[in-house]
Amino acid sequence: MKHATTFDMQAEKNSPTKRLATQVAIVGGGPVGMGLAIELGQRGIRCVLIERHRQPQPIPKGQNLTQRTMEHFHFWGAEPALRAARTIPPEYGIGGLTAYGSLLGPYHYDWMQRELVRPYYFKANERLPQYATETVLRARVAELPTVQVCYGWRVEDVKPWADGVKMIALAHEGSGDAGEVQQLAIHADYVVGCDGSRSLVRAQAGITQTLSDHDRMMVLLVFRSHQLHELLKRYPGKSYYNVLQTELDGYWKFFGRVDLGETWFFHAPVPPGTTRDNFDFRSYLHQAVGADFDVEFEHIGFWDLRFAIADSYRAGRVFIAGDAAHSHPPYGGYGVNTGFEDARNLGWKLAAALQGWGGETLLDSYDRERRPVFASTARDFIAKSIETDRQFLRTFDPEQDRDAFEQAWQGRSAHAVGEVHAFEPNYEGSPIVAESDHAAAQGGSAIGTHTFRARAGHHLAPALLSQRFQGRNVYEELGEGFTLLAFDAEPEKVRTLTQTAQAMGLPLKVVEDSAHGECQRYEATLVLVRPDHFVAWSDTDADGLDLAEAAEAKAVLRRASGAPLLEAVGSV
Ligand SMILES: Cc1cc2nc3c(=O)[nH]c(=O)nc-3n(C[C@H](O)[C@H](O)[C@H](O)COP(=O)(O)OP(=O)(O)OC[C@H]3O[C@@H](n4cnc5c(N)ncnc54)[C@H](O)[C@@H]3O)c2cc1C
Numbered sequence: 001m002k003h004a005t006t007f008d009m010q011a012e013k014n015s016p017t018k019r020l021a022t023q024v025a026i027v028g029g030g031p032v033g034m035g036l037a038i039e040l041g042q043r044g045i046r047c048v049l050i051e052r053h054r055q056p057q058p059i060p061k062g063q064n065l066t067q068r069t070m071e072h073f074h075f076w077g078a079e080p081a082l083r084a085a086r087t088i089p090p091e092y093g094i095g096g097l098t099a100y101g102s103l104l105g106p107y108h109y110d111w112m113q114r115e116l117v118r119p120y121y122f123k124a125n126e127r128l129p130q131y132a133t134e135t136v137l138r139a140r141v142a143e144l145p146t147v148q149v150c151y152g153w154r155v156e157d158v159k160p161w162a163d164g165v166k167m168i169a170l171a172h173e174g175s176g177d178a179g180e181v182q183q184l185a186i187h188a189d190y191v192v193g194c195d196g197s198r199s200l201v202r203a204q205a206g207i208t209q210t211l212s213d214h215d216r217m218m219v220l221l222v223f224r225s226h227q228l229h230e231l232l233k234r235y236p237g238k239s240y241y242n243v244l245q246t247e248l249d250g251y252w253k254f255f256g257r258v259d260l261g262e263t264w265f266f267h268a269p270v271p272p273g274t275t276r277d278n279f280d281f282r283s284y285l286h287q288a289v290g291a292d293f294d295v296e297f298e299h300i301g302f303w304d305l306r307f308a309i310a311d312s313y314r315a316g317r318v319f320i321a322g323d324a325a326h327s328h329p330p331y332g333g334y335g336v337n338t339g340f341e342d343a344r345n346l347g348w349k350l351a352a353a354l355q356g357w358g359g360e361t362l363l364d365s366y367d368r369e370r371r372p373v374f375a376s377t378a379r380d381f382i383a384k385s386i387e388t389d390r391q392f393l394r395t396f397d398p399e400q401d402r403d404a405f406e407q408a409w410q411g412r413s414a415h416a417v418g419e420v421h422a423f424e425p426n427y428e429g430s431p432i433v434a435e436s437d438h439a440a441a442q443g444g445s446a447i448g449t450h451t452f453r454a455r456a457g458h459h460l461a462p463a464l465l466s467q468r469f470q471g472r473n474v475y476e477e478l479g480e481g482f483t484l485l486a487f488d489a490e491p492e493k494v495r496t497l498t499q500t501a502q503a504m505g506l507p508l509k510v511v512e513d514s515a516h517g518e519c520q521r522y523e524a525t526l527v528l529v530r531p532d533h534f535v536a537w538s539d540t541d542a543d544g545l546d547l548a549e550a551a552e553a554k555a556v557l558r559r560a561s562g563a564p565l566l567e568a569v570g571s572v
Pocket of ligand 1: 027062197
């Protein structure tokens with residue numbers, strides 16, 4: 001990144017400028033920027049969030065919210081409001097279905113059955129249009145005195161400056177929030193670009209991207225059709241549907257309900273050069289369903305199907321998150337969920353740095369953990385599914401050989417179950433979690449296994465505590481900082497770790513219970529849980545450290561908080 005020696009305030013001479021100073025400036029108030037603002041704001045970090053649009057954009061993308069994402073909403077104090085904003089009644093399901101040829105054809109199976117992994121998460125998944133999610137997040141952000149939101153401002157300039165970053169934002173939609181003020185000059189300790197796939201922050205920070213060769217033009221249709229609802233009643237409880245057709249060569253025609261009964265969205269590849277006026281979208285829909293039905297278009301837009309990953313998620317004091325850092329086709333509903341996890345991962349680390357207990361290693365670990373997870377999601381799940389579908393469609397055709405097709409179709413259905421289990425983003429091999437016994441661990445991967453065992457670098461599974469806690473879940477007892485779960489653990493070890501954390505200034509809550517019932521599923525007596533509820537260390541990990549020794553307790557905590565390991569041994 002180019003370091004500025006003079007901060008360009010030229011525009012300030014001609015128009016009134018308001019100056020703001022803050023700890024973290026967030027560029028972009030889409031779902032990820034809002035999530036990050038809540039994560040930081042709740043931790044007492046002062047933030048300024050700049051979003052160019054006064055209202056969320058009414059495009060029903062990003063509908064599929066995973067169980068893990070709903071854990072974020074719980075901790076962000078926005079879960080009840082989000083569930084209430086659901087546009088499909090709770091008694092109607094939010095499952096998916098994959099069909100061959102057309103939606104009403106003879107071949108289909110259940111797809112993305114996330115309920116299979118429900119026991120490993122504290123919350124059930126949810127589905128609603130992204131603009132509804134954004135409305136809920138905006139309302140929650142408005143409750144936080146630590147977050148100042150500037151709607152209707154567009155960031156134009158981002159430059160590193162001394163021990164911070166300076167930004168210029170211009171009024172974007174009418175005049176800015178501050179009446180006559182037409183320009184904001186913001187000084188922040190850190191800037192996070194959550195400004196989407198065409199990120200200005202990424203570009204100005206000099207962060208390059210690696211693109212894949214999947215470029216396709218896609219159409220996004222939003223339409224009303226009651227007849228389609230009637231036609232799809234044969235698939236109760238389903239809210240999204242994808243159709244495989246030989247001529248699409250692995251890319252999908254994808255339908256989703258926006259509400260129950262009327263409104264739908266659809267996306268699919270279209271030939272390059274397609275416009276609103278030169279393509280018969282109605283027939284395209286009818287062909288995908290395999291029947292004619294009424295269609296009243298509300299929106300016809302286009303987007304680029306591509307895979308892009310930033311070559312770094314950090315450049316000095318500038319970070320990027322969400323689509324600014326990575327984008328991929330919305331196959332499998334990974335996009336917004338991956339972005340929320342970025343926010344959760346980065347939030348506590350930035351807070352730790354600003355509160356003085358987290359250093360550069362901790363900040364660097366954001367890139368070390370999150371980038372490989374996205375790369376793996378794109379490679380091992382999304383690109384792989386396009387390639388698998390392509391090979392299937394090129395190999396099997398019920399018109400040519402029905403038996404072979406049906407056998408292979410059944411095999412796909414079984415694989416769809418395996419895929420839900422295998423998607424388990426984890427940070428095995430990360431520099432801030434205990435060493436993994438898995439030799440190939442790279443610091444992050446989307447491939448894993450769901451298990452209740454507490455494993456370093458993996459999401460903590462929920463468990464009911466004993467009657468002492470009135471049957472509350474471990475998740476209801478986790479602290480804002482680190483949490484030490486101790487199940488009939490040796491008091492000496494708990495004491496040593498607690499005292500060491502105190503001496504290091506690390507926030508640590510201890511939850512002590514008997515090793516009983518569901519807590520035994522962790523297969524550990526001591527589990528150190530990070531503020532984002534991944535396991536940093538457990539006493540079953542490969543490092544074999546003994547916490548009764550102060551030096552070893554310190555080594556565990558220094559690693560988890562990203563403190564230099566050189567000083568790991570010595571006085572506290
Ligand atoms: C058709 C479609 C369907 C999808 N379906 C799913 C799905 O089912 N599940 C899923 O997980 N994901 C889905 N996605 C992907 C998902 O929508 C994105 O991953 C998500 O929007 C990323 O959120 P974000 O906050 O990172 O970026 P964005 O949503 O792009 O938000 C960026 C924000 O930054 C603002 N901004 C940009 N530049 C500036 C600037 N200079 N100054 C101020 N503000 C600025 C923008 O106005 C915007 O509000 C879908 C995407 C598409 C296109």
